Amino acid sequence: MMNNLPTWRVWVILLLLAFSMCDLLLTFYYVHQYKKWQSDKPYNLIENNPLLVFLWNTFGLKLGMFIGSVMILSLMYIIGRSAHPIVVGIVFLVLCYALFNHHQNINLLVKLMQQYPDGHLPVKTFGNVVGNNIK
Numbered sequence: 001m002m003n004n005l006p007t008w009r010v011w012v013i014l015l016l017l018a019f020s021m022c023d024l025l026l027t028f029y030y031v032h033q034y035k036k037w038q039s040d041k042p043y044n045l046i047e048n049n050p051l052l053v054f055l056w057n058t059f060g061l062k063l064g065m066f067i068g069s070v071m072i073l074s075l076m077y078i079i080g081r082s083a084h085p086i087v088v089g090i091v092f093l094v095l096c097y098a099l100f101n102h103h104q105n106i107n108l109l110v111k112l113m114q115q116y117p118d119g120h121l122p123v124k125t126f127g128n129v130v131g132n133n134i135k
Contacts, residue, residue: 009080009081016077016079016080016088017076023102024072027049027102030046031043033106033109034046037112038119040132041130045131049068051071052065056068120132120134120135
């Protein structure tokens, strides 16, 4: 299957799959923690990926994440195997940006959870928040 690929393509595929898997795991962790903290918050206000939001709304968080992971990792394999190196580079940069954003968002969520452990964000400070826990 990979015998006729140049060595650099194999490394590209492995890097894309590894970064994508990290992105998916961090996405799952973030959404799972957020839903534990504010269970009424809709998925589309937590995550921007419309495919994952659709799958989570349809199949639930765990099964939807599994199905989405299979689809996304398959696409990453196809991109790594067949796409022009510039496209691969752009995808790699987007994944790096996504991982950086996960770091920022998880840190912010942890601070919010520490400051407001009951999941209720004050209207005076944050305005009307959709999915806010009732005090």
